[in-house]
Amino acid sequence: MHQRQVPFFDYAGLYLEHGDEIRQVIESVLSRGAFILQAEVTRFEEQLAGFLGVSHVIGVANCTDGLELILRALELKAGDEVLLPSHTFVATAAAVRMTGAAPVFVEVGPDHMIDPGDLERRITGRSRAIIPVSLNGRVCRMAEVLAVARQSELLVVEDAAQALGATLDGKKAGTFGVAAAFSFYPAKLLGAFGDAGAVVTSDPELGERVRLMRDHGRDAHGQVQFWGRNSRLDNLQAAVLSWKLERLSVAIERRRTLAGIYDEGLHDVAEVVLPPGPKEDERHFDVYQNYEIEAEARDELQSFLKEAGIQAPVQWGGRPVHAWEGLEVGVRLPVTESLFERLLMLPLHERLSDLDVEYVVETIRRFYGRS
Numbered sequence: 001m002h003q004r005q006v007p008f009f010d011y012a013g014l015y016l017e018h019g020d021e022i023r024q025v026i027e028s029v030l031s032r033g034a035f036i037l038q039a040e041v042t043r044f045e046e047q048l049a050g051f052l053g054v055s056h057v058i059g060v061a062n063c064t065d066g067l068e069l070i071l072r073a074l075e076l077k078a079g080d081e082v083l084l085p086s087h088t089f090v091a092t093a094a095a096v097r098m099t100g101a102a103p104v105f106v107e108v109g110p111d112h113m114i115d116p117g118d119l120e121r122r123i124t125g126r127s128r129a130i131i132p133v134s135l136n137g138r139v140c141r142m143a144e145v146l147a148v149a150r151q152s153e154l155l156v157v158e159d160a161a162q163a164l165g166a167t168l169d170g171k172k173a174g175t176f177g178v179a180a181a182f183s184f185y186p187a188k189l190l191g192a193f194g195d196a197g198a199v200v201t202s203d204p205e206l207g208e209r210v211r212l213m214r215d216h217g218r219d220a221h222g223q224v225q226f227w228g229r230n231s232r233l234d235n236l237q238a239a240v241l242s243w244k245l246e247r248l249s250v251a252i253e254r255r256r257t258l259a260g261i262y263d264e265g266l267h268d269v270a271e272v273v274l275p276p277g278p279k280e281d282e283r284h285f286d287v288y289q290n291y292e293i294e295a296e297a298r299d300e301l302q303s304f305l306k307e308a309g310i311q312a313p314v315q316w317g318g319r320p321v322h323a324w325e326g327l328e329v330g331v332r333l334p335v336t337e338s339l340f341e342r343l344l345m346l347p348l349h350e351r352l353s354d355l356d357v358e359y360v361v362e363t364i365r366r367f368y369g370r371s
């Protein structure tokens, strides 16, 4: 019997569906030889600035570089401490480490994101900045994070890699702090055909520093103003991203529809904790970069799904950042560690059919003995 296969992400699908259009976009760039910092980069930066309502967007090579460039532009240095959740990609913490500053890991709350109470407790005289991470397509508890930051005079730099288009009280992820970085890694909401990212800010001086830093510290006349490096957004990727950004709202609506199917199909299964449904919370508009659940007997469920042709990974290779021995962080975060025994991501991307998601729902219900 043929078994349905539900891959976690479909890397080729979107290209195959729109191949003719996308080949035209690429052909136009290639035939003009427009490879580095050409019109497509500027166009995409302006388009994204319009979408987010920020005044400065700087295309960079990836989100990790974007975070590091922001921290360098803010002159973070050895001895400074930067607070961030441990349920994030290692990149968030690595960006801090690469500046010489020390990442300080904070516990997460029931929403899987930074816990403002624990954040406050970990502030010291060396604290300089907070990097809240809006995970899985939902804005974190930003009002509380900003209040803590104000009280202790800390900078807020957002890791918005997973939250393009998500809002809290009508305000978009990436617009709450002094600056934010977005990722356009292929599996992200807005995915390039390779690596790509952006820094966004409404601070003109900070924006200008990052703009020069991503291109060897050179200004628009090619004059070197300070030390920088090469972290430019590829012009070819920018062209692809512009094409995709135009249809982002369709992609987000599709993700919200699929999240609604999960929500409806699983809300009565007591063994799983679901993320908030798409219409559940008036303050949040979630874009469902991921559909991350908590599940009893997680490992057994994961194997059961795999047997049924369904890929359901645990985020970040299964561990919070502080738990990788090779990073020699040497702290314990009991709340985060115990959460990681229950976390699981269900497949959710715009190329899935309703039937795919219903099949995942049925399989989970079968595992827990529900009809």
Ligand SMILES: *Cc1c(COP(=O)(O)O)cnc(C)c1O
Binding pocket: 062, 063, 064, 065, 088, 089, 091, 092, 133, 159, 161, 162, 182, 183, 184, 185, 195, 196, 197
């Ligand atoms: C993907 C991701 C990053 C890194 O993005 P890159 O563009 O691959 O550098 C950083 N933080 C989070 C939360 C991410 O999901």
